[in-house]
Amino acid sequence: MATRIRRGPPAPWLLGSGLACMRNEQVIVRDVNFTVHRGSAVLLTGPNASGKSSFLRLLCGFLKPSAGRLFWDGNDLSQPGLYDLYRPQVHLIAAKDAIKKAMTVYENVHFWEVLEGGEGRTQWALDRMGLGPFAQEQAVVLSMGQRKRLQLARMLAVPRPLWLLDEPSVGLDVEGVEILEEIMAEHRSKGGMVFVATHVPIKLKDAMHLRLPPRTPQFRQYNAGDFV
Ligand SMILES: Nc1ncnc2c1ncn2[C@@H]1O[C@H](COP(=O)(O)OP(=O)(O)OP(=O)(O)O)[C@@H](O)[C@H]1O
Numbered sequence: 001m002a003t004r005i006r007r008g009p010p011a012p013w014l015l016g017s018g019l020a021c022m023r024n025e026q027v028i029v030r031d032v033n034f035t036v037h038r039g040s041a042v043l044l045t046g047p048n049a050s051g052k053s054s055f056l057r058l059l060c061g062f063l064k065p066s067a068g069r070l071f072w073d074g075n076d077l078s079q080p081g082l083y084d085l086y087r088p089q090v091h092l093i094a095a096k097d098a099i100k101k102a103m104t105v106y107e108n109v110h111f112w113e114v115l116e117g118g119e120g121r122t123q124w125a126l127d128r129m130g131l132g133p134f135a136q137e138q139a140v141v142l143s144m145g146q147r148k149r150l151q152l153a154r155m156l157a158v159p160r161p162l163w164l165l166d167e168p169s170v171g172l173d174v175e176g177v178e179i180l181e182e183i184m185a186e187h188r189s190k191g192g193m194v195f196v197a198t199h200v201p202i203k204l205k206d207a208m209h210l211r212l213p214p215r216t217p218q219f220r221q222y223n224a225g226d227f228v
């Protein structure tokens with residue numbers, strides 16, 4: 001008789017267990033738990049300074065958890081060398097956009113695409129974000145909302161499964177927000193995942209909601225040289 005192999009449910013793509021994050025020697029976020037499966041989304045909310053941006057930086061590997069664990073496909077990310085494999089799976093879209101003003105809009109996306117070993121998605125990504133007609137403009141002339149669209153075009157040009165979006169709708173007009181909602185839905189329909197920190201409502205079907213509590217300031221004595 002053939003042996004039947006029992007398989008459990010697949011491990012989440014990303015699992016956070018008891019996560020905490022420190023900044024400036026203070027605990028900013030504590031005891032956060034979540035799971036992210038292929039195609040899912042997490043909505044991250046909370047008052048100013050509750051730690052949303054810090055938490056996204058932790059999820060992309062720029063900050064290390066001060067407590068708790070992150071598991072990627074069942075593997076503990078604290079194992080040596082694993083972060084190096086994990087980071088290229090993740091896009092972080094944050095307030096700092098790293099747009100090269102002296103380059104054209106096209107070049108801003110294309111150099112990033114080529115750097116990441118891709119080719120052929122730049123014009124499509126610009127068109128998808130409504131920037132096609134501006135492709136040959138210098139990036140320096142872009143408005144705030146157009147810069148945000150350019151950031152998102154760069155993300156589209158380099159496919160990665162997990163998108164970490166820190167207030168992605170800031171600066172976007174109504175049409176821009178609709179495009180953002182569409183690209184997130186399309187990404188998820190192909191098995192991608194999104195983690196969105198936002199203060200404003202955004203369409204994110206069946207998202208898990210993670211709400212960070214307000215942060216109570218902890219008294220700390222500062223010295224004259226601390227901020228030099
Ligand atoms: N680079 C940094 N160095 C030290 N502390 C920082 C740094 N960035 C943020 N913090 C601290 O971390 C706390 C959380 O900040 P964070 O930006 O993560 O909050 P947030 O929830 O994203 O806020 P907002 O809604 O205003 O964007 C703040 O109190 C801030 O003092």
Ligand SMILES: [Mg+2]
Nearest residue numbers: 052053054166
């Ligand atoms: Mg923030």
